[in-house]
Amino acid sequence: xxxxxxxxxxxxxxxxxxxxxxxxxxxxxxxxxxxxxxxxxxxxxxxxxxxxxxxxxxxxxxxxxxxxxxxxxxxxxxxxxxxxxxxxxxxxxxxxxxxxxxxxxxxxxxxxxxxxxxxxxxxxxxxxxxxxxxxxxxxxxxxxxxxxxxxxxxxxxxxxxxxxxxxxxxxxxxxxxxxxxxxxxxxxxxxxxxxxxxxxxxxxxxxxxxxxxxxxxxxxxxxxxxxxxxxxxxxxxxxxxxxxxxxxxxxxxxxxxxxxxxxxxxxxxxxxxxxxxxxxxxxxxxxxxxxxxxxxxxxxxxxxxxxxxxxxxxxxxxxxxxxxxxxxxxxxxxxxxxxxxxxxxxxxxxxxxxxxxxxxxxxxxxxxxxxxxxxxxxxxxxxxxxxxxxxxxxxxxxxxxxxxxxxxxxxxxxxxxxxxxxxxxxxxxxxxxxxxxxxxxxxxxxxxxxxxxxxxxxxxxxxxxxxxxxxxxxxxxxxxxxxxxxxxxxxxxxxxxxxxxxxxxxxxxxxxxxxxxxxxxxxxxxxxxxxxxxxxxxxxxxxxxxxxxxxxxxx
Numbered sequence: 001x002x003x004x005x006x007x008x009x010x011x012x013x014x015x016x017x018x019x020x021x022x023x024x025x026x027x028x029x030x031x032x033x034x035x036x037x038x039x040x041x042x043x044x045x046x047x048x049x050x051x052x053x054x055x056x057x058x059x060x061x062x063x064x065x066x067x068x069x070x071x072x073x074x075x076x077x078x079x080x081x082x083x084x085x086x087x088x089x090x091x092x093x094x095x096x097x098x099x100x101x102x103x104x105x106x107x108x109x110x111x112x113x114x115x116x117x118x119x120x121x122x123x124x125x126x127x128x129x130x131x132x133x134x135x136x137x138x139x140x141x142x143x144x145x146x147x148x149x150x151x152x153x154x155x156x157x158x159x160x161x162x163x164x165x166x167x168x169x170x171x172x173x174x175x176x177x178x179x180x181x182x183x184x185x186x187x188x189x190x191x192x193x194x195x196x197x198x199x200x201x202x203x204x205x206x207x208x209x210x211x212x213x214x215x216x217x218x219x220x221x222x223x224x225x226x227x228x229x230x231x232x233x234x235x236x237x238x239x240x241x242x243x244x245x246x247x248x249x250x251x252x253x254x255x256x257x258x259x260x261x262x263x264x265x266x267x268x269x270x271x272x273x274x275x276x277x278x279x280x281x282x283x284x285x286x287x288x289x290x291x292x293x294x295x296x297x298x299x300x301x302x303x304x305x306x307x308x309x310x311x312x313x314x315x316x317x318x319x320x321x322x323x324x325x326x327x328x329x330x331x332x333x334x335x336x337x338x339x340x341x342x343x344x345x346x347x348x349x350x351x352x353x354x355x356x357x358x359x360x361x362x363x364x365x366x367x368x369x370x371x372x373x374x375x376x377x378x379x380x381x382x383x384x385x386x387x388x389x390x391x392x393x394x395x396x397x398x399x400x401x402x403x404x405x406x407x408x409x410x411x412x413x414x415x416x417x418x419x420x421x422x423x424x425x426x427x428x429x430x431x432x433x434x435x436x437x438x439x440x441x442x443x444x445x446x447x448x449x450x451x452x453x454x455x456x457x458x459x460x461x462x463x464x465x466x467x468x469x470x471x472x473x474x475x476x477x478x479x480x481x482x483x484x485x486x487x488x489x490x491x492x493x494x495x496x497x498x499x500x501x502x503x504x505x506x507x508x509x510x511x512x513x514x515x516x517x518x519x520x521x522x523x524x525x526x527x528x529x530x531x532x533x534x535x536x537x538x539x540x541x542x543x544x545x546x547x548x549x550x551x552x553x554x555x
Contacts, residue, residue, distance in 0.1 A: 004250045008055060015051035015400065020044060022393040026385040033381035039372035045365040049358045050400045053243075057403030060246030060306075064411045071307045074248040083200040086123045087207055090199075090263070091182040093174065095167050097131040099190045101144035103314075104128075107193035112152055114196025124199075125182065126152065129170050130159035167259070168275050168287035175270045182266060189260040191314030193222055198310030202263040205305070213269060213300035214292060216255065216262040217311040218244050223546035226473075227535050228322065228526040229315035231438040234431050234541040236315075237308070238408025244306040246404070253301035254348040259288035261311045265300075272298040278338050286332025289356055290339060293349035297342075312545070318475050318527035319445070320483055326446060327453050330360045334457060363450035370512055374494050377505035390508060402439070421544035431541035441522045444515030448487050475527040477520070484519040491516025 023043050027036040067073040092111070096104055108126060115121045128145055132138045138159060145157045158178060160170060171187065179185065184206060186199060194217075202215050218240060221233025248255060273291035275284045284290055292302045316322040336353040399406065409432050412418050413425055422428040481488075495513035498506035515522075525531050535541065 001250070001252045004252075008059075008250045011055045011058070012048070012051045015054050016047040019047050019050060019393075019397060019400065022389065022396055025389045026393050029385065033376055033379075035372045035376035035379065035381055039369050039376065042365040042368035042372065046362045046369070049355075049362050050397060052355070052358075054400035054403040056243045056246035057239075057405075057407040058246070059249055060242035060244070060404065061407035061410060063245050063249060064242060064407070065414060070245050071248075071305055074245060074306060075252070075303055083197070083204040086120055086200065086203045088123070088183040088203065089181055090124050090184040090186055090203060091179055091266075092124055092126040092186045092188065093129060093171065094127070094188045094190060094192070095129050095131065095170050096141070096190045097163070098134065098137050099132075099141070101141055104190050105144060105148050108188075109148070109152065111194055111196060111199065115199070118196050118200060120196070120200060121154075124186075126155045127174065127178070128155065128157045129174050130157070131163035131166070131170055132159060133163065165275070165283050166285070166287075168284065168291070172270070172274055175266060179266055179270075185264045185266050185269070187260050187262050187264055189313060191222070192219075192260050193312040194261060195310030198307075199263075201307075201310075202305070205303075206263055206265060209301065211299075211301050212253075212303060213265045213295045214257050214262055214302040216257050216302070216304045218304070218306050218308045219258065219261045219311050219313050220308045220545075221315045221543065222312040223543055223549065224315065224317075225532055225536065226317045226527060227532040228318050230532070230535055230541050231435050231526070232322070232442070233315045234543065235405050235435040235439060237543065238412065238432075239402070239405035240408075241306065241308055242407035242411065243404035244304055248304045248306050251304070251348065253303050254296050254346065254352075255292070255302050255304040256352065257288045257292035257302055261313065268295060268298065268300050272300070278335060282335070284332070284335060284339075286329060286335065286356070289352055290336075293342075293345060293352060296346050296349050297344045317473060319442075319523040320475060320479070323446070323449050323483075326450060330450055330453055331457070333357055333360050334454070360450055360454065363447045364454050366447050366512075367451040370494060370509065374498055374505070374509065377502035378497055380502075394508070394511075421547070423539065423542065423547055427539065427542070434535075434540055438526070440511065441515045441518055444491070444512045445484070445487055445519045445522070447512075448490060448516060452486065473527065474529055475524050477524055480520045480523040484523060487516045487519045491519070 020043075023040055027040055032040075063070045063073055092108070094104065094108065112121065112124070112126065115124055130138070130141060132141055141159070142157070145155065149155045149157075156178070158174065160173065163170065165172070171185075175185070184203065186194070186202070188194065198217060202217060205215050206212055220237045220240070221229060224230045224233065269291070272294050275287055275290060277283055295302055316325050333356045336357050340350060340353055409428075412422065412428055416425075419425045419428050422431065491513045495506060495509060495517065498509055498513075539547070
């Protein structure tokens with residue numbers, strides 16, 4: 001593992017050097033102005049994350065194309081784990097809060113039916129852990145569970161009077177009071193879905209390695225009706241397959257935990273992953289990676305299985321929910337600043353918390369690059385950058401940022417059997433093209449939104465862990481304007497200023513500023529029932545699960 005990490009460090013250095021060298025070629029002609037220095041410093045701050053994206057994508061693609069069994073190539077112990085009759089008892093834990101219970105219970109029923117068909121149902125006990133506070137919603141929840149238990153009597157249900165510690169507190173309270181007799185816990189979110197085959201594979205891996213505390217499976221998006229999640233998760237799926245494979249290669253048994261679709265060994269988790277509050281009394285919001293880091297520090301293994309079959313989740317149904325989720329994650333990840341000096345943390349644990357911070361810290365830096373570049377152009381600073389060098393910088397930076405997704409797309413196109421699951425190469429290319437156009441408009445909105453949030457965060461601009469809307473819905477023009485007017489105004493201001501003072505520079509700013517200017521119609525159209533129905537009818541950006549379900553229905 002040491003050699004793998006040294007190779008990664010060298011690759012990161014080379015990739016970051018390439019980026020910064022191109023940036024210097026763009027900014028250096030005519031000498032450095034103060035705006036160029038500030039812009040270069042912001043750009044340099046984004047380089048670690050950009051290089052990591054590219055490195056994981058390149059390593060992942062090599063493994064996906066050259067290895068006959070990529071998951072076993074990154075985690076050799078998996079070769080010995082053949083699914084069979086499970087020996088250890090497992091609690092299937094689903095945390096719920098103000099959920100539409102039909103959407104929660106249907107996937108659970110499919111999982112329980114699959115386990116029963118495999119003859120393994122007796123080793124699994126489903127638990128629904130509720131943090132619902134509203135009395136009316138709680139009554140509907142209890143009625144739905146009571147009806148579900150008529151068919152699945154082993155199901156257990158517990159609702160807390162107060163949601164202390166949010167999801168992490170809910171799970172730890174369950175482990176302290178109700179988990180007796182269970183050695184393992186399958187942690188699922190309310191929108192998770194896993195197949196019996198995937199769960200039995202995780203159990204077999206856990207039984208084969210008694211030092212394995214968490215085994216996190218790769219997660220892909222469930223078939224979606226709305227345009228926004230449909231397009232978003234098409235690219236996310238390709239990117240996460242390459243990213244997780246590449247990352248697992250160098251992280252090994254010090255891997256990530258994403259909070260759900262993972263199997264956990266209860267005893268070490270209960271002993272080492274108990275979370276205290278932060279020094280200011282706030283609860284830790286993004287609990288999952290902290291729990292993984294603490295288990296690693298205690299000498300336990302945390303591994304990621306980069307296998308997507310049978311592990312799904314829902315994605316936000318529209319841009320407003322996506323932005324709200326991003327800000328919840330940003331608030332949680334920024335808390336990691338307080339945890340970087342925890343005693344006993346491994347070097348990899350320190351890097352993982354730092355990596356989680358970098359994921360969001362790049363947003364204000366990218367906005368800073370645009371602002372300082374615009375100010376430099378408007379004030380006439382420096383000579384005009386060589387067009388070829390500027391095009392190379394933008395192209396390389398974009399390609400490195402999106403390298404995992406591009407690697408995932410390349411894998412599908414180069415493997416006919418995988419492309420066939422998407423309806424063939426042509427169907428897949430159509431979906432990829434639509435997703436790339438979607439991402440070109442989403443990225444500027446997402447980056448600017450996170451940048452605004454992080455600027456406000458030190459002044460009390462954070463947020464708690466509110467219940468989530470998971471149902472598809474339209475977004476009205478008025479709602480979109482109220483949400484996105486700052487993004488639109490900023491985009492118009494930057495682009496208009498450049499168009500007036502430096503028209504040549506305005507063209508280069510268009511990819512970012514144009515996405516902000518188009519934020520409102522983008523929000524409305526990607527939530528539109530008509531657009532969503534057209535995408536479904538055209539089978540544009542359809543996932544293998546959607547196509548398989550359609551084929552099964554036709555038969």
